[in-house]
Amino acid sequence: MLIALTGATGFIGQHLLHFLPKRGYRLRAIMRRSISLPDGIESVLIGDLTRPRNLAAALEGVDAVIHAAGLSHAMSGFNEDDYRTVNTEASISLARAAERSGVKRFVLLSSIRAQCGPTAHTIQTETNEPQPTDAYGRSKLAAELGLARLDLDWVALRAVLVYGPGVKGNMAQLARLARSPLPLPLGSLQARRSLLAVENLAAAIETVLGAPGPLGRPLIVADRETLTVGEMIAAMRLGLGRQPNVFSFPAGLLRLLLRGTGRFEICERLSGPLVARPLALTDLGWIPPIMTPAGLAGMMQAMAGPR
Numbered sequence: 001m002l003i004a005l006t007g008a009t010g011f012i013g014q015h016l017l018h019f020l021p022k023r024g025y026r027l028r029a030i031m032r033r034s035i036s037l038p039d040g041i042e043s044v045l046i047g048d049l050t051r052p053r054n055l056a057a058a059l060e061g062v063d064a065v066i067h068a069a070g071l072s073h074a075m076s077g078f079n080e081d082d083y084r085t086v087n088t089e090a091s092i093s094l095a096r097a098a099e100r101s102g103v104k105r106f107v108l109l110s111s112i113r114a115q116c117g118p119t120a121h122t123i124q125t126e127t128n129e130p131q132p133t134d135a136y137g138r139s140k141l142a143a144e145l146g147l148a149r150l151d152l153d154w155v156a157l158r159a160v161l162v163y164g165p166g167v168k169g170n171m172a173q174l175a176r177l178a179r180s181p182l183p184l185p186l187g188s189l190q191a192r193r194s195l196l197a198v199e200n201l202a203a204a205i206e207t208v209l210g211a212p213g214p215l216g217r218p219l220i221v222a223d224r225e226t227l228t229v230g231e232m233i234a235a236m237r238l239g240l241g242r243q244p245n246v247f248s249f250p251a252g253l254l255r256l257l258l259r260g261t262g263r264f265e266i267c268e269r270l271s272g273p274l275v276a277r278p279l280a281l282t283d284l285g286w287i288p289p290i291m292t293p294a295g296l297a298g299m300m301q302a303m304a305g306p307r
Contacts, residue, residue: 007068059101073136087139092146113137119272164198165302178236185249191273192226197295200288239297
């Protein structure tokens with residue numbers, strides 16, 4: 001199969017550039033600007049995805065598209081219109097071009113935020129009614145709904161927070177916290193969170209590329225295990241060859257302390273639950289190769305480099 005990939009310069013895209021060719025796929029990177037690519041990977045420059053050039057040539061002979069480009073929720077300075085233009089309208093335009101070019105499957109890297117907010121007090125599956133709470137989530141859901149109106153076989157992967165070497169955003173902040181030498185008062189935070197190893201996401205993409213069609217639906221992607229934030233820190237520190245050094249501190253006092261210092265968002269991120277179950281993807285035969293504690297430890301080892 002010849003796969004067209006957008007977002008090749010991003011964290012997930014960079015991993016796919018190396019993963020997919022190893023699995024026997026031919027890869028064509030659809031690029032905004034020229035960058036160095038691994039040997040054997042084609043590239044086509046189209047400029048800004050909201051005003052693309054050469055799109056028909058970029059999609060010629062392509063069997064499937066993996067659309068990983070877009071604005072993330074971690075990016076600052078963007079408003080609702082920006083998210084709609086890039087994440088919704090440009091995605092649908094690309095899918096229309098894929099439809100005209102005879103592409104067999106369109107894989108949109110969506111987000112669990114298309115379904116819920118940063119926390120959720122019920123276990124999330126595809127049967128939950130989507131209730132995004134911010135511009136990013138609304139833009140992803142709107143892109144999914146736009147794809148559903150096309151005569152094109154599509155699938156949207158609603159990924160939870162992805163981690164792996166080179167990660168940015170919330171997970172990078174947590175990794176920095178784990179690298180600190182200080183004992184951390186996080187043992188009393190018992191809310192469990194779903195995470196997603198970038199290796200497991202890549203395996204999920206391979207699963208939907210090869211699944212019998214049509215799919216035409218969103219699928220949740222998450223590791224099978226759920227961890228508390230203290231367990232995440234412990235796994236990361238074990239990857240660095242250190243003791244977890246996480247202790248209990250009254251959760252209510254910790255929340256008050258974080259709120260009192262103006263860190264409400266951090267408080268919500270650390271203490272709120274978000275458990276997602278990838279039931280439909282598992283039914284398609286997806287077997288995640290990485291378990292979460294081992295994945296977090298391996299991420300820290302890779303980021304630390306050779307000892």
